[in-house]
Amino acid sequence: MRWRSYSIIFIFGVFYAVLIFNLYNIQLNKNVKAGDALSPERGNIYFTDKNGNLDSAVLNKEYDIIYAVPKETQNQNNNYAEILSPIINLSAEEIKKKLSKPNDLYELLVQKASSEQINKIKESGLKGIYINKQKLRFYPFGSLASHVLGFVSPTVDKEFSGRYGVELQYNSLLAGAPGETDGKDIILTIDKNVQAQAEEVFKKMAEKWQAESGAIIIQESSSGRILAMTGMPDFDPNNYSSFEIKNFLNPAVQSVYEFGSVVKIMTMAAGIDSGKITPETSYVDTGSVTLNGRTIQNWWKKIYGRVTMTEVIENSINTGSVFAEQKTGHQIFYNYLINFGFNNLTGIGLPGEVRGDIKNLKNGRDINYATASFGQGISMTAIELINAFSAIANNGVLMKPLILADEKSEVIRRVVSAKTVRQLTEMMVSAIDKNKAADIAGYSIAGKTGTAYIPDFKNGGYSDKVINTFVGFLPAFADSASVQKFTVLIKLDKPRGVPFASETVAPAFRELARFIINYYNIAPDKL
Secondary structure, X not given: OHHHHHHHHHHHHHXXXXXXXXXXXXXXXXXXOOOOOOOOOOOOEEEEOOOOOEEEEEEEEXXXXXXXXXXXXXXXXXXXXXXXHHHHOOOHHHHHHHHOOOOOOOEEEEOOOOHHHHHHHHHHOOOOEEEEXXXXXXXXXXXXXXXXXXXXXXXXXXOEEEEOHHHHHOHHHHHOEOOOEOOOOEEEOOOHHHHHHHHHHHHHHHHHHOOOEEEEEEEEOOOOEEEEEEEEOOOOHHHHHHOOHHHHOOOOOOOOEOOHHHHHHHHHHHHHHOOOOOOOOEEEEOOEEEEOOEEEEOHHHOOOEEEEHHHHHHHOOHHHHHHHHHHHOHHHHHHHHHHOOOOOOOOOOOOOOOOOEOHHHHHOOHXXXXXXXXXXXXXXXXXXXXXXXXXXXXXXXXXXXXOEOOOOOOEEEEXXXXXXXXXXXXXXXXXXXXXXXXXXXXXXOEEEEEEEEEEOOOOOOEEEEEEEEEEEEEOOOOOOOOOOOEEEEEEEEOOOOOOOHHHHHHHHHHHHHHHHHHHOOOOOOOO
């Protein structure tokens, strides 16, 4: 009977040893087994094209990882740091720091290891250095729409979480619940084809003018859907650690700027809609106006004589915009800026959105209202500005900008009447037709350029650097509900040589407009 007792003790001893070993392995690999039943699969993110087809923008992909168990490396004679350093591209000091924790069971060394790194680790035979598989985020189009998408990275407790963009804004939805449900997929309004074209146009323009930064947004005017959103500097979310934090900030929603003369359209909208002026209202331009001891001049100090409000837009006359604001009245002008959304968040579903700044109008000084009438002294985000122009394109109705494809269009409010919209559109189309920088034969294009000097925050006043902007929509006079209008904003920061917007962003708009016409098969709307 004694042998039977020994046998039972032996069998239970083996089972106990196996159990202890398995528990150790579970503890050891808890941070690297993404396919574990308790680790939910993160939802994918998709682009949507014009036909409703989906393109994978973000998905999960299995990668080789290299990690260490410092507890197992403590009493080894090998010089781990010197051996590992050239393989995993970490300094010997960093490796020593990672391996210096005697009770640590997990230290990640390489998150996306190459086949060459894997082979060298195998050849090294180092105890306590392991290779495993882990599902990580993969961005198949690289830097395409990187500001919109964001990325995923480990937190201090080694869990993974969204950073910037949609990955952050909808992190809970994408991540799911551990041990319960996988994350949900998200479908964006971004059209990969439109986005790719916008990025190509922007890159070519920025390189030509050696610009420092900028942005392009393309929006469906009536629905508020964002079809493209790009900016510079950007980044590759597959290799986010190689980029500076400034690259992760979305210039379309997280930065404010003084946009210059594009705001003249809002000034005219306020005056015309309130009945204070008409497109035919005229005044005599003397080339300058002095208010509160400061003198405002036209570009190149030009003097135009008697001109109408339409000619003010055609020639982008600063003093004409000041005249229109004065005829309208400060409070009415201010109220229309608010109604266009210049002091509010748009509510676009992206993180870190900031609001425009028009607080300097609160003091009621004439000079501040005068400069605001042509877009200096007040600031806004690119998403605020394009949304305001889309309201004009959308028969005077302001919409919430959308980034999620399944989100229903939402009316914010009516800003101006349909009659005012028609008059504003005619003024903008006339300006494009006469200046030719953005016109396209057979199509009515409504738009406005702006060239604004950048404030000098160190010395006060303004620097000699500029921001060029073009905002426009097409086809300008499409009245049928079956014909969609598209609003495009192009912004270029600090182009070389301080050129006019008509030289930089207007030709880029024309190129994008031609692509939109062909892609959406838009028929000509004028002879």
